Amino acid sequence: MSLTRDISRAIRSTLVLWILTAVLYPFAMLSFGQIAFSNQANGSLIRNAGGTVIGSALIGQPFESDRYFNSRPSTTSYSTADPNNDANSILKTGVSGASNYAPSNPELQKRVQSEVERLKQAGIQPTADLVYTSGSSLDPHISVEAARAQVARISRVRNIEANKLELLITQHTEGRFLGIFGEPGVNVLRLNLALDQSNA
């Protein structure tokens, strides 16, 4: 077989398969997603009464104040930045990232040490998820124990009964898939939204 025929066949088959897998397939899925599941397809965004986007049901936010249930520590501050001082163009694209600290890295111990001290000062019993940074830096969840550990503080600051907060935590806990797979987690954004509504 001649080399010319071989090359022509390679080029033609590449282009045909490109149209099939890189044009027809993705655009079929895009159309399907936008028509049938437009909420999910566009990122499960949550809007306030005025229609402004306040977050995504799947993406965490950097809750740090005493009034809210706090999130896990994040290496990218949950892809937030100051719009007036965004030197790394974080707001242009959005980012994700992780510490990549090895278990033997002294920086990890230093960071956890200061996190443990901070939590203890706030009267929160440290749990693993509250001292370790997440994989994506956007983890929307904290463990149920981590949420319970913050009840006393929220109750004091917001003047809400503790058992009402416990109920909110239960309502916003996303359980295991089929009761078997994964770990239960409390969606922090949804919990804090409910907190704001119940207080208002």
Add this chain to the structure above:
Amino acid sequence: MLQGWIQITLTLAIVVAITPLLGSYMARVYLHQRTLLDPILRPVERVIYALSGINIQESMTGWQYARSLLLSNLVMAILVYLIFMGQGFLPLNPTTLSAPTWDTALHTTISFVTNTNQQHYSGETTFSYFSQMMGLGFLMFTSAATGLAVGIAFIRGLTGRSLGNFYVDLTRSITRILLPLSIVGAVLLLMLGVPETLDGAAIATTLEGATQAIARGPVAHFEIIKELGENGGGFFAINSAHPFENPNAATNLIETVAMIAIPTSLIYTYGVFANNRKQAWLVYGMVFAIYLGFVIITAIGEYGGNPTINALLGTPQPNLEGKEVRFGWAQSALFAVTTTGTMCGAVNALIDSFMPPGGFVTLSNLFLQIVWGGQGTGTAYLFVYLILAVFVTGLMVGRTPEFLGRKIEKREVVLASFMVLLVHPILILIPGAIALQFPLGVNALAFPDQFAGISNPGFHGLSQVIYEYASAAANNGSGLEGLADSQPAATGLWWNLSASVALLGGRYIPIIALLLLADSLSRKQPVPETAGTLRTDTPLFTGVTAGVILILGALTFFPILALGPIAEAFSLGG
């Protein structure tokens, strides 16, 4: 803890249950027997063959098969490289990204065309939707199909058939296996929350008043072929840990099963081709036992947590550094072992932050390459080990080594030992030694102690460097991502170029050797089975094969394991 083991057990049970179904379906596809989708796919394939100038009757020799494969992969690579370099002018670029540096584009192209998907970049900040969908997404299909074609050609040769036609196998792998399963999977992922949009990042004002950028994109269709094709290249920087790639335990289950389904089932496909399902299940059982052992070792390490951190917490708690709450220790450990064993390379938790047992297992997976192994090629490697085991036992008991009635002679042993024993260690250890020996990168003189962009000090640094080359040479693509391997880091250029060598060598040298080996086996005159024939479908022989795999595959690399994860474990005192 029990709950974690139950989830792992059930996931593995699903995988085993799928094996005979998908395995026999794939056998029907590659034996050109009737399948359910024939009425729809026959006309589609006829159009593809006609437009591409493919003659489906033509059967190829090993060299012809290899030549077609190399040429088509080269053309695909050129197309995608041009897409990357032109991304600044091309459409579907809502975040107005400019072209990446030439070396990042080159490394990424090579990494994706070799089914590796090693990423020296962050998806959301480097590649436009056009590049992701029409460059990376395209290679995810074709590189997986290329691997499947090699695997099936090898099985054909092993069982005395002619190798077939590369273009037909490439096309049918896509139209009959990868594309239909991807469509089903993409729909499921979409329903479960994975985005599929051409809009750019959404800007949100958080409850506390901060401004948050939520990266989005056409993720769902990309995500499923990423897992199914053992590709592993994340749409976002942080891969399947990102809530938009893998939002919940249901998507995680789909992704875990998707990445292991084809390599497990292909062993069953071999059983159908060889008409010896018993042998297929024995080999399957052997790999499964190694895989299960690895899962257990990793999961125990993660569950026990980090002793130095547990001392600060006051109680033993799982190691959640680089892990998501929704997956926890069990699903993260299972995912990590599966992704490195199957050469997928996607991660739902950061392997750099795993405890030393996890580091030991993931590195061992990359060294062995058969704990399911890469798409198509992994199964072929597995049977190469079987051939070597036949040879070794034949020498021990003084019988002529035969496999499936075909004599194993010098040419076969040279090809098998060359590609299994030599190529892999050469591509990992030599560049690894260079990277560890010299300060690299443009500011090497200013920071002479910063070797090779290592980010974690001590024993773990050795693991980071060797892992990068092992991942490249095994065409896995995962990494100990603290390593400064991306532009604009000073060591970015070194890593892009040196890893490219390992990627290309680790892909195409074994593929050519596998095809030649299959060719020479297919031409042999079968010898009749006698009482003196060494049976290869017995538990004893399978056990010997496991020994050969551990001795030949693992011992070469044992010093690395000893000085990396094992030493790190002792230093933690855990």
